[in-house]
Amino acid sequence: MANFEKDTELSDIELDRLLQHASTPLPRNDFEERLLAKLTSTAVPTNVITFPKRKKISLWLASLPLAASLLLGVWLGANGTAAEFLPFTTESVSQNDTALLGTQSTDELDFLTEDNLS
Amino acid sequence: MMIDRPMTPQSANWQTATDAVLLAASAQRNQQAFAVLVQRYHVPVYRVAWRLNGGHADTDDIAQETFLKLWNNPGQLREAAALKGWLMRVASNLVMDRYRRKPMLELEHAEDVADEAVSAPAMLDQSYVTKMIDAAIASLPDRQKLALALVHFEHMTNIAAAAAMEISVDALESLLARARRGLKEKLGAGGRQLLATLATQGE
Numbered sequence: 017m018a019n020f021e022k023d024t025e026l027s028d029i030e031l032d033r034l035l036q037h038a039s040t041p042l043p044r045n046d047f048e049e050r051l052l053a054k055l056t057s058t059a060v061p062t063n064v065i066t067f068p069k070r071k072k073i074s075l076w077l078a079s080l081p082l083a084a085s086l087l088l089g090v091w092l093g094a095n096g097t098a099a100e101f102l103p104f105t106t107e108s109v110s111q112n113d114t115a116l117l118g119t120q121s122t123d124e125l126d127f128l129t130e131d132n133l134s
Numbered sequence: 135m136m137i138d139r140p141m142t143p144q145s146a147n148w149q150t151a152t153d154a155v156l157l158a159a160s161a162q163r164n165q166q167a168f169a170v171l172v173q174r175y176h177v178p179v180y181r182v183a184w185r186l187n188g189g190h191a192d193t194d195d196i197a198q199e200t201f202l203k204l205w206n207n208p209g210q211l212r213e214a215a216a217l218k219g220w221l222m223r224v225a226s227n228l229v230m231d232r233y234r235r236k237p238m239l240e241l242e243h244a245e246d247v248a249d250e251a252v253s254a255p256a257m258l259d260q261s262y263v264t265k266m267i268d269a270a271i272a273s274l275p276d277r278q279k280l281a282l283a284l285v286h287f288e289h290m291t292n293i294a295a296a297a298a299m300e301i302s303v304d305a306l307e308s309l310l311a312r313a314r315r316g317l318k319e320k321l322g323a324g325g326r327q328l329l330a331t332l333a334t335q336g337e
Contacts, residue, residue, distance in 0.1 A: 025318050025319075026317075026318045026321060026325045026326070028314070030325065030326075030329055031314060031317060031318060031321075031325070033329060033332070034263075034267050034321065034325060034328060034329065034332075035267065035286055035317075037260070037263050037264050037267055037328075037332065038264060038267045038268055038271060038287070039184075039189070039264055039268050040181065040287075041180065041181055041184045041189065041193075042177065042180070043176055043177065043180040043193075043194060043197060044194060047172075047176055047180070047194070047197070047198070048169060048172050048173060048176065050198065051172055051176075051198050051201055051202070052165060052168075052169055052172075054198065054202060055165055055168065055202075055205055056165075
């Protein structure tokens with residue numbers, strides 16, 4: 017019979033001897049049969065994710081705004097200006113701005129330089 | 135000249151086929167090939183799951199689910215040589231996921247670790263020795279338990295076990311050292327009594 021020390025920690029050899037007596041569980045005998053039965057009921061996997069079908073938009077319907085845009089481009093190109101479509105001209109815009117500031121021309125805005133504003 | 139042709143279900147002798155061949159055939163939904171893989175690995179997978187969940191009744195479900203994952207996603211495994219490690223990793227992840235959801239169950243088998251006030255007749259029972267060792271192992275942290283199960287009980291090399299756990303070999307060795315130290319502490323003086331019992335029974 018082995019003579020074990022009483023007060024010291026278990027040695028590695030002693031621990032290994034104890035570990036040899038740990039359980040060695042086994043699965044049930046019908047493990048494979050049950051698993052294979054599950055395989056047949058499992059759907060075939062796929063790595064492809066299908067997107068949901070979209071509603072088919074009529075090609076003619078989609079082409080209408082494109083055609084309109086093209087026509088507008090051609091027409092504007094022929095006339096060379098879009099001024100008559102705007103509410104006011106760029107000239108009237110500058111006049112309105114100076115009127116709002118109470119000045120006669122943009123030259124008078126020079127005093128608003130960075131040096132004067134500090 | 136030998137031509138290395140892929141095996142077909144008609145010509146195959148699956149029992150002698152390599153894991154790589156079996157995996158390739160399994161990916162083509164060949165159940166015979168897959169059955170051989172199950173035969174080869176279901177015992178270690180079951181044992182690791184059992185060890186990790188302290189012998190809980192759902193060990194069988196976990197082992198089955200592990201193989202179903204392989205069947206359903208054979209592409210997840212890039213290298214046939216890593217099959218055993220992959221299965222161990224999947225099984226251990228399944229166990230940990232389950233017990234993360236219901237952690238109280240994990241402790242139910244670890245409650246009677248190294249009870250030193252045990253009667254002498256009980257100590258004479260060798261099954262009691264086994265129960266005490268199992269309980270001590272069950273009380274270890276999950277990662278230490280897994281390292282111990284792979285290396286000590288499934289006889290995987292440190293390199294293979296580290297790969298299965300997706301950690302470095304140093305980290306694995308550290309886990310093993312802590313597991314062994316933990317077991318020594320948990321078993322304590324009771325460990326010597328257990329050894330004495332085994333010695334009296336002539337082991």
